[in-house]
Amino acid sequence: MIRRALALLLLATAAPASAQTFAIVNGIVATGDGSAPVEGGTVVVRNGRIVAAGPGVGVPAGAQVIDARGKWVTPGIVAGFTRLGLAEVDLSADGSDDTTANNSPFSAAIDVVPSINPLNTTIAVNRADGVTRAIVAPGTAKSIFAGQGAVIDTGADMEPITAARKFQFVELGETGKDKAGGSRSAAHAMFRNALREAAELSRFARPIAVKGERSDDVLLTRFDAAALVPVLQGRQYLLVHVERASDILQVLALKREFPALKIVLVGVSEGWTVADRIALAGVPVIASAVNDLPASFEQLAATQSNVGRMRAAGINVSIGLIDDTDTRNIFAERQYAGNLVGLTKIPGATGVSWGEALAMITSRPAQAIGMGGEIGSLAPGRRADVVIWSGDPLEGSSAAEQVFIDGVSQPLETHQTKLRDRYRYLPRRDLPEAYRH
Amino acid sequence: MIGRGALTVAALALGACASTQSKPKPAAPVPINEDPYPSTYERYPGAVTVIRHATVFDGDGKRFDNGTVVFGDGKIQAVGGPELASPAGAVEIDGTGKWVTPGIIDVHSHLGDYPSPGVQGNSDGNEATSPARPEVWAEHSVWPHDPGFSRALINGGITTLQILPGSANLFGGRSVVLKNVSARTSQGMKFPGAPYGLKMACGENPKRVYGSKGNMPQTRMGNIAYTRGVWIKAQAYKRKWDKYNRNGGDMPERDLAMETLKGVLDGKILVHNHCYRADEMALMIDMSHEFGYKISTFHHAVESYKIADLLAREGICSAMWADWYGFKMEAYDAIKENIPFVHNSGACAIVHSDDANGIQRLNQEAAKALADGRRAGINISDEVAWEWLSRNPAKALGILDRTGTLATGKMADVVLWNGNPFSDYTRPERVWIDGAEMYDANNSKRRPVSDFELGQPGEGDTK
Numbered sequence: 001m002i003r004r005a006l007a008l009l010l011l012a013t014a015a016p017a018s019a020q021t022f023a024i025v026n027g028i029v030a031t032g033d034g035s036a037p038v039e040g041g042t043v044v045v046r047n048g049r050i051v052a053a054g055p056g057v058g059v060p061a062g063a064q065v066i067d068a069r070g071k072w073v074t075p076g077i078v079a080g081f082t083r084l085g086l087a088e089v090d091l092s093a094d095g096s097d098d099t100t101a102n103n104s105p106f107s108a109a110i111d112v113v114p115s116i117n118p119l120n121t122t123i124a125v126n127r128a129d130g131v132t133r134a135i136v137a138p139g140t141a142k143s144i145f146a147g148q149g150a151v152i153d154t155g156a157d158m159e160p161i162t163a164a165r166k167f168q169f170v171e172l173g174e175t176g177k178d179k180a181g182g183s184r185s186a187a188h189a190m191f192r193n194a195l196r197e198a199a200e201l202s203r204f205a206r207p208i209a210v211k212g213e214r215s216d217d218v219l220l221t222r223f224d225a226a227a228l229v230p231v232l233q234g235r236q237y238l239l240v241h242v243e244r245a246s247d248i249l250q251v252l253a254l255k256r257e258f259p260a261l262k263i264v265l266v267g268v269s270e271g272w273t274v275a276d277r278i279a280l281a282g283v284p285v286i287a288s289a290v291n292d293l294p295a296s297f298e299q300l301a302a303t304q305s306n307v308g309r310m311r312a313a314g315i316n317v318s319i320g321l322i323d324d325t326d327t328r329n330i331f332a333e334r335q336y337a338g339n340l341v342g343l344t345k346i347p348g349a350t351g352v353s354w355g356e357a358l359a360m361i362t363s364r365p366a367q368a369i370g371m372g373g374e375i376g377s378l379a380p381g382r383r384a385d386v387v388i389w390s391g392d393p394l395e396g397s398s399a400a401e402q403v404f405i406d407g408v409s410q411p412l413e414t415h416q417t418k419l420r421d422r423y424r425y426l427p428r429r430d431l432p433e434a435y436r437h
Numbered sequence: 438m439i440g441r442g443a444l445t446v447a448a449l450a451l452g453a454c455a456s457t458q459s460k461p462k463p464a465a466p467v468p469i470n471e472d473p474y475p476s477t478y479e480r481y482p483g484a485v486t487v488i489r490h491a492t493v494f495d496g497d498g499k500r501f502d503n504g505t506v507v508f509g510d511g512k513i514q515a516v517g518g519p520e521l522a523s524p525a526g527a528v529e530i531d532g533t534g535k536w537v538t539p540g541i542i543d544v545h546s547h548l549g550d551y552p553s554p555g556v557q558g559n560s561d562g563n564e565a566t567s568p569a570r571p572e573v574w575a576e577h578s579v580w581p582h583d584p585g586f587s588r589a590l591i592n593g594g595i596t597t598l599q600i601l602p603g604s605a606n607l608f609g610g611r612s613v614v615l616k617n618v619s620a621r622t623s624q625g626m627k628f629p630g631a632p633y634g635l636k637m638a639c640g641e642n643p644k645r646v647y648g649s650k651g652n653m654p655q656t657r658m659g660n661i662a663y664t665r666g667v668w669i670k671a672q673a674y675k676r677k678w679d680k681y682n683r684n685g686g687d688m689p690e691r692d693l694a695m696e697t698l699k700g701v702l703d704g705k706i707l708v709h710n711h712c713y714r715a716d717e718m719a720l721m722i723d724m725s726h727e728f729g730y731k732i733s734t735f736h737h738a739v740e741s742y743k744i745a746d747l748l749a750r751e752g753i754c755s756a757m758w759a760d761w762y763g764f765k766m767e768a769y770d771a772i773k774e775n776i777p778f779v780h781n782s783g784a785c786a787i788v789h790s791d792d793a794n795g796i797q798r799l800n801q802e803a804a805k806a807l808a809d810g811r812r813a814g815i816n817i818s819d820e821v822a823w824e825w826l827s828r829n830p831a832k833a834l835g836i837l838d839r840t841g842t843l844a845t846g847k848m849a850d851v852v853l854w855n856g857n858p859f860s861d862y863t864r865p866e867r868v869w870i871d872g873a874e875m876y877d878a879n880n881s882k883r884r885p886v887s888d889f890e891l892g893q894p895g896e897g898d899t900k
Contacts, residue, residue: 092766125762293584415769
C-alpha cells in the first residue's frame, strides 16, 4: 500500500512534462547511430520515449511542434566515463568531494549511488551543455577495486539514477600497481585472489547472510567479496583501466581465463598498437579522445589517431574523460569528437566520420555497458534525451538551446549563467551587485 | 656658552679635517651581468615565401579576404590583398580555403619544467621549500626534450611560449620566454632579448602548501603579510644597490632572490601573478602601488569579469581559460563569458593553457569564448578575437615589438591553417618560426621528434 502510494507519487512528479507528445521539426537531425546528419528531419517524442526520428517522419495529430529550422538535433551526450555528481569542488573543499574513500575498510562493495548529488553544480553545468547521461565510477582508494558505478541522468530532479551498480571498476595499470603494493604482478594476484574469494561465496544463494563458510586466508571483507560475485558470473560489467599495450593484453588474457567476465577496457592509450587483438576479443573500449603525450610510461605510444585506428580495426570505441583533471568538463567531449573528425584531413593520421564521432559520445558508450537499447540514440523506443543545438554540436562554439531528458524540457540556468547576468554591466548602481538576482 | 662654542668649533674643525684629508676615491661601480645564461637561439634558414588567396588575420584586428602574406630573411615583408607583388624567386603557396595567422603565443606553460612523462624525476616546476623563492629561474629547470613542445607546435600552432615556475610559492621565481624551436639546451630556445618575468601567486596554493606544514602562510592574510615583508626587504636592497651604482665603493653582497625583485622594482622584470579571485586581484593591485611596481598579467584570472573595469584602468592583462571551473574553491565562480567580458571592458584579454594538452588547441578555446560572448550580446569579430592568442600575450611578455602580429619587419612567426582556426576540425598545416618552416603536415621530415621518443613505440607518428 505504502509502496504503491510512493510509486504513484514518483509518477506524479515525473509525469506532467513527459506524458505529452511533441515533435521537433525542420532540424538537421543526427540519430547518434553513426549515420550522417540529415536536413529537414523530424523527431517525435511520446511519453518520454522516442517514437521516430529522421526525414519523412510525420507529426502526429495533436502533438506540440517545436520548430528547429537552422538548428541541429541529436541525442543528448552520454559521457563515457566520469566522476560526475561526486564532487562539487575537487580540491580544497573536502566536505563536497565523495570521489574516493581513502579511509574506508571497503572497496568493491562501495556503491557510488549514495554519493550522487543531483543538485551538484557540475551536473547543471554539463546539462546546460547538452550532456544528458553519464557513466559514473568511484575512484580507487586502497584497493585495485574502486567499487560499483552507475549510469545517471543530468535532469533537474531528485531521481538521478538510470542504472545502479551497473559495473565494477578496477585499476590494473600504473594506478593498480600502486594500489596493489607496488607491481602489476601484485595487482593481478590481488585480482585473481578476489575472484577466488568471490567464487567461494558464490556457492551460496545469499553470500552476505551465510556465516562461516569462507577460507581462513581471505583478504577481502565479506561484503567486498560478495560484491564481486555478479562480476564473476557476468551479471555485472567490469570496467578495467589500463593504458599500456602489455597491460591491455594481460586483461585480454584474463578474459580468456574467466570467460564470463564482461570486460570493458577504459583508457587504452596504446590500444592502437594491439587493436587487432582487442577486436578479436570483442571487448569494447572507452578511451580518452585526444591524448597524444607520453604523460606516463604506460602512455608512450599515445596519439590522437588511437581512437580512429581502433575503430578502423572494428572495435566498439567510445569517448570518456579518464583523467580526473577534466572529468567535470564533460562538455569538452563534443570538441574532442570534432577533433577526431578533423584528423581525417591530416596525412598519416586516422580520424573518424562525423556520424561515428557523434556516436562515440552518444550510442557507443551506452552500448559498451549494455544500455544501447535504452539511451544514446534517437532510435524508436529509446529514452527521449534530445538536444537542440544552435549549430553543429561537434563545434565547441555551438550551444545547447533546448535539452530534454526522458522527454522533459530541462532548465539551462546555472551558477555560472547567474553570475554572468549579475556582472554583465559593471557601473555602480543604487544597490550592490548582491541585489541583482 | 663657552662650552657650546668650543664644541661647535671642534665640530667644524672635524668637518674641515674630514673634507680636506685626501681619501682614496671610491671605486667605480662594477655592473652586474644581468644575462649570465644568454640565448644562443639562431633562426633556421627559410625561403622567401608568399602565401596567396588565404583568409588572413594579422593579429592586430585586421582581416584580409583573399589575402597575401610575404615573408623572407626571417621577417614579415608585407601583408595585404591580391595586389601584393612577389619578390623574385619566392616560394608561392596557394592558401585557397585556408587561413593565415600570427603564431599563437602561450603566456602560461609548464612545458619543460613539468614535462612528459610526468614522473617524479622530471618534476621541476615548484621549489616548494620557502614561500619566497624569487632566486630560482625556470630556464634552469626546462628540459628541452619535453615531447610536449612538438605537440604544441604541430597541433597548436604555438610559436612562442612563456615557461613559468609553479604556484606553490608567493614568489615562484623567474620565467623564461622560449621560441618553440627544439634545441639541445634551454638557452638554445630562449627568445632573444625577451624580458624576464617573475611568477607570483596569491590564494589557495601557497597557503595550502605551507599551511599544511604548520608554516606561514596559512591564510590569505598570511599570504599578503609575507609578500609585503619580502617587498620591504627588496626596497631596502634596491636602495643599497642604487646607491652603489650611483657612487661606487664597496660592492654590497649580491642576493639572487633580491636581484630578481630589484629587477621588478626597476621595471625590467614583468610580474605574472597567479590570482583567481577578483577581491585578491584588487589587493595585489594595491600592493603593487604600495611598493611601486607594475603587474603585467593576472594568470588563471577566472574572476576578472567582476573587476574588468579596474583591470582596464590599471592596464593589466588577464590570462584566462575559456571554461575551466570548480576544480578548486577559488575557481568556483568561473564563467564562460569571462574572456569576452574582459575584452569588452577595454582590458587586455589572453587565452592561456597552463596545460600540455590545452596548449594544443588554444584556438578552439578562443572560439568557445568568442561564441559565448556573442550569445551574451558582445559582438567581437574573429579577426579581433585573434588578438587574445598572439598580440595580447606578446604585449604581456614585452615582445610585441618583435612578434605577435604580422606587421612588416616583425619575426615571421606564421601559421597556415587548413581551415578556419576557430573550428574544431582545423589544424595547422604549416608553421614557420622566424621564417623557417618548422612543421609541414605533408612532410614527415618537417615534424620534430624529441630525443625521448626515439626508439619508443609510436616514434615519429602523427600524434
